[in-house]
Amino acid sequence: xxxxxxxxxxxxxxxxxxxxxxxxxxxxxxxxxxxxxxxxxxxxxxxxxxxxxxxxxxxxxxxxxxxxxxxxxxxxxxxxxxxxxxxxxxxxxxxxxxxxxxxxxxxxxxxxxxxxxxxxxxxxxxxxxxxxxxxxxxxxxxxxxxxxxxxxxxxxxxxxxxxxxxxxxxxxxxxxxxxxxxxxxxxxxxxxxxxxxxxxxxxxxxxxxxxxxxxxxxxxxxxxxxxxxxxxxxxxxxxxxxxxxxxxxxxxxxxxxxxxxxxxxxxxxxxxxxxxxxxxxxxxxxxxxxxxxxxxxxxxxxxxxxxxxxxxxxxxxxxxxxxxxxxxxxxxxxxxxxx
Numbered sequence: 618x619x620x621x622x623x624x625x626x627x628x629x630x631x632x633x634x635x636x637x638x639x640x641x642x643x644x645x646x647x648x649x650x651x652x653x654x655x656x657x658x659x660x661x662x663x664x665x666x667x668x669x670x671x672x673x674x675x676x677x678x679x680x681x682x683x684x685x686x687x688x689x690x691x692x693x694x695x696x697x698x699x700x701x702x703x704x705x706x707x708x709x710x711x712x713x714x715x716x717x718x719x720x721x722x723x724x725x726x727x728x729x730x731x732x733x734x735x736x737x738x739x740x741x742x743x744x745x746x747x748x749x750x751x752x753x754x755x756x757x758x759x760x761x762x763x764x765x766x767x768x769x770x771x772x773x774x775x776x777x778x779x780x781x782x783x784x785x786x787x788x789x790x791x792x793x794x795x796x797x798x799x800x801x802x803x804x805x806x807x808x809x810x811x812x813x814x815x816x817x818x819x820x821x822x823x824x825x826x827x828x829x830x831x832x833x834x835x836x837x838x839x840x841x842x843x844x845x846x847x848x849x850x851x852x853x854x855x856x857x858x859x860x861x862x863x864x865x866x867x868x869x870x871x872x873x874x875x876x877x878x879x880x881x882x883x884x885x886x887x888x889x890x891x892x893x894x895x896x897x898x899x900x901x902x903x904x905x906x907x908x909x910x911x912x913x914x915x916x917x918x919x920x921x922x923x924x925x926x927x928x929x930x931x932x933x934x935x936x937x938x939x940x941x942x943x944x945x946x947x948x949x950x951x952x953x954x955x956x
Contacts (some may be wrong), residue, residue: 619858622875629851629866629923631672636845637895638814638822640697640907641757644851644889648677649687649706649749652742656937657686672702683935688739690935693926694730694764695917696907698758698813700824701726702797702889706751707743707944712736713927716771719938721751723776725797725954726946729810731760731767733917733926741937754889756824758814762909763897767812773946775956780804790881792832799823799892802838814896821873822893824903829853829881829888837877837890844873846892853886 627634633642650658663680667673671680680687688708701708707721712728713735720726728736742749760767774797782794782804796806798815799822806824809815815822823845829835840846848869850856855864857880863869865886871877873892899909904919920926944956 620872620875621667621861622872623861624855624870624872626863627868629849629868629871631651633849634847634868635891636847638759638820638845638893639756639769639899640759640892641755642699642889642891643755645751645753645755646705647679647687647740647751649740649742649751650676650678651747652745652749655685656741656743658742666908667900682947683739686739686741686937688907688935689734690735690739691737691929691931692905693733693735693921694905694919695733695926697728697760698727698729698810700756700758700797700805701728701738701753702756702824702826703753704826705949706749706753707741707872708753709741709772709937710736713925713929714769714949715930716947716949717936717938718773719942719944720773720775721944723773723779724944725774725779726771727774727810727813728771729760729767729769729812731765731769731812733920734769735926735929737931737934737936739935739937741940743940755772756891757907758822758893759900759907760812761814762898764812765908770810770812771948772810773954774807775944775954777956778807780806784835786834787898788832788834790830792827792829792833792835795826797824797826799825814893820894823890825890827890829879829886831881831885832849833881835879835881839876840873840892841882842874844891844892844894846871846873847890848877849889849891851887851889854882854884856881856886939944
């Protein structure tokens with residue numbers, strides 16, 4: 618008889634529980650209103666909100682730290698990576714290295730903050746005649762000490778290029794796995810950022826989004842013992858794992874050394890999957906800085922106060938790109954990707 622792969626089950630909130638090497642995971646789902654000429658909500662809709670730090674889901678959406686356009690104006694990071702998976706809507710990126718982008722609809726941005734940078738992540742409301750639905754996951758992946766002072770880097774994993782594993786069960790029901798990092802069987806992800814913990818296959822880092830048809834069954838293969846693995850069930854009716862019925866909005870910590878078989882219920886189910894070997898080093902975090910010692914945190918704060926990690930080359934802290942601009946990425950060397 619096989620062992621039960623479930624270690625624990627926890628409820629989901631806005632911020633989701635994570636395990637080393639991951640530091641943070643947030644699920645953003647906002648049904649934004651129609652945009653005005655500034656690609657922002659009408660000012661009348663901002664009344665009663667705590668502008669500058671609006672995380673209340675009033676009327677189905679949040680302004681976050683934005684005061685005109687929703688989102689996260691320029692802020693610093695050092696010592697880790699952000700992996701931003703945008704399933705609906707668009708994100709406008711700008712950073713202190715002059716890099717920029719607009720991405721969404723399944724695109725993923727993989728940004729290594731390393732020695733330090735500032736970036737902004739804004740949610741432009743391009744639709745003026747209809748609402749602007751936005752959904753994204755922001756995942757923070759730690760860096761080992763040897764990589765924390767490498768040169769910052771970002772790359773795009775465009776939706777059209779992300780490999781998809783399509784698994785049909787014995788009853789003809791389909792499961793689709795978007796392989797953002799790692800592999801699912803023979804389906805291998807695109808290369809991650811070069812200094813990432815995920816760049817070494819021995820670390821068994823996987824980031825997937827999974828869609829299962831109603832009543833579909835899916836087996837997640839085992840990984841090495843000691844690898845941390847969490848399945849986030851965020852949309853659907855219910856699932857069965859080893860005979861245990863689990864409702865939606867749950868984080869399911871799994872024993873990676875065991876195969877996990879998922880039996881979906883009567884509705885389509887959506888999941889995020891995070892896996893990786895832990896980085897066995899001290900973690901000291903102060904807000905957007907993640908280092909190995911308190912002295913390194915103090916150093917990060919001092920350097921940011923002195924030079925703002927290179928300053929801010931954009932005309933506004935909540936930089937958004939022209940309305941007519943499509944999906945694109947512009948890198949520090951001047952190269953530009955157009956989608």
